[in-house]
Amino acid sequence: MRVMYTKPKLKDLSQGSRIAFVRQFRLMKQDDVSDKLGLTGECKRRTITRYEKGIEIQKMTGH
DSSP states (O other): OOOOOOOOOOOOSSHHHHHHHHHHHTTOOHHHHHHHHTOOSTTHHHHHHHHHHTOOOOOOOOO
8 A cells, every 4th residue: 555645734824833734744643742842641632732723721820
């Protein structure tokens, strides 16, 4: 079976779009990126998804 590689398309110049583009260009999964960034916890993939979609991530504080 022959696998065809297609270069991902850059949607816009937003930070999330560029993160997704580079991740796909390097054939990485969101889990791979979260491991490289040192993210921990159960929501690692959700955090990367939020970065890519441009959703603001707020840290929870005890106050």
